[in-house]
Amino acid sequence: MTHSDSQQSHAGARVAVVPEDREGQRLDNFLLGLLKGAPRSLVYKLVRSGQVRVNGGRAKADRKLESGDKVRIPPVRVEPEGERPAPPRGFMDALEAAIVHEDARLLVLNKPSGVASHGGSGISFGAIETLRALRPGQGLELVHRLDRDTSGVLVVSKKRSTLTEMQALMRESTSGAGGMRKRYLALLIGRMPDGTMSVDAPLHVGLRQGGERHVQVNPSGKSALSHFKVLERRGGHSYCEVRIETGRTHQIRAHAQHIGHTVAGDDKYGDPEVNRRLRDQAGLKRLFLHAATLEFALDGGKTPYSLTAPLAPELLDVLDRLK
Template identity: 35%
Template sequence: MEPTASTAPSEMEVPAAHAGRRLDKFLRAQFKGVPAGLIFRHLRKGGIRVNGRKADGGYRIQEGDVLTLPAFEVQDAAPKQPPPKALVARLNRAIVYEDEQLLIVDKPAGVPVHVGTGHRGGVIEALRADRPHEPDLDLAHRLDRETSGLLILTKTPAMLRYLSELFAQGDAVRRDYVALVRGAWPERLTELTDPIARTPRGVVVAADGDPALTRTRVRRRFGDVATLLDVELITGRKHQIRVHTSHAGHPIAGDDKYGDAAFTSRVGGSGLFLHATGLSFPLPDGETLTVTSPTPDSWQRIFDRLAGRPPAGNRRGGQRRRGGRRPGRRG
């Protein structure tokens, strides 16, 4: 597809109505004819600046921020492919909480939160397509494509701003995960504090990286082969749990980026053994919303085999609430 026009370098001020949105999403909405890859490339190289400084695409813009923009080549908009109907139906079945301001979906492993290379549908695109009456539906945070579990989406800019501020506080939103890692995790190792940096070769532990804090507790041991960990994510760096556990010498099973192929083969199964199992945070009215999700059914077969006993039937606990308003637990 050939470019049909170019924009001139410019500056723009963020209006109040868009405060709290991710910078990359705001830019994609403002410049619909500009390929997403071009926007991301300018962000990586510093061609797009916020208040004179290089900014990450995940930065939550604020009212009055001044964006400095380069010239963009604008292309004719290509017809959008609708997300697969099966994905839309699957995600609707996976909604575990919903009210007038937000919803929480139990994201299946392998489904990206947004469309990327090689994927026709992501969580946000599929649910937006199914909910044209909710034009402000947005992701409050992210999960890796390979990670399953609880994901918050907001329905209003006000709730997006509110949750963005909570996430920025570090521990205001409790985020619990469970992970199957290599070897015998030391009981004394309850906090991982290595700083994390993004580099051209990926996310790594680096002395000059961003502060990162992950808390862990042993839930179950499988001899010296593997350990099932309860993990609390305090900061939310990209790939934080995966990088921290790998750096500690105990990579997560099924992690093809930071993991151990031999360990993954020994464990068996498929996919990344990292599941977002719990969320708890205060709502604007002062009540606390707590939502939990059991580990995937397929994990139990792996646990049984690692424990040396025959696989049992379906042991999955909890209930899937469907239809209408889906209440979580408030306390």
């Protein structure tokens, strides 16, 4: 987006015309790309209050934009890049060490649990802000997100063309078309049935008091399909491989709760008493959910990628203690 793509309007607002390479991008991500440094919470507030308009009308943050759409952006005071403090050196070093793949198009992180994919909501530095500090001038953009408590494969693009192609693959996956194949590892509470259990249950995202997201199975929700396969029994619980064919918010955690076998260490959807016992007996101090593998192909299917992130040492320790 260059200055020529935007025009000033009255009262200091400007109108940005969506270019062809942003076709299909969500409104919130489009705004975050334009308003570099603006907190995500501020962007959502501007959209909710109707200060942001698309083709003259109000729009939701998840609206998919089309080439040529005119987006009205109110005046926003954003700190210049140089005025913002850098992430702590130790945090930058830890994320540098967590990079598991890098090439001309992609940078792939084995994101640690407890690290947000992006800043906002009281979080000064997420993974993307820290990677940008490590790779200044490379134009890094998140391809997708992981829950803060989930570890594993997090993909960042270095090129706009790559981001556009991967977002198209993500949209295919969300609709169940299989543009990306996602494999997770999880410890589920209790004894799951042998073999593979497929859960086809729509999920609805609601907000609790204070704005916290909570997801539950609801017929009015969006379609979601997960496959749980038991790999091992550990301490009366089930160590599973989980493959998801859609990419809904908290999908695995909400589906696990729905079948009565919550993810171990889940303080949102899980059993507090069982989580406490696992903490005391096996040292589990986090959510036992790890994005292990992400497979896809770029260049129209000609260039396959199979990205993997090893299970975190603290989760391996838990499995050893549960023998």
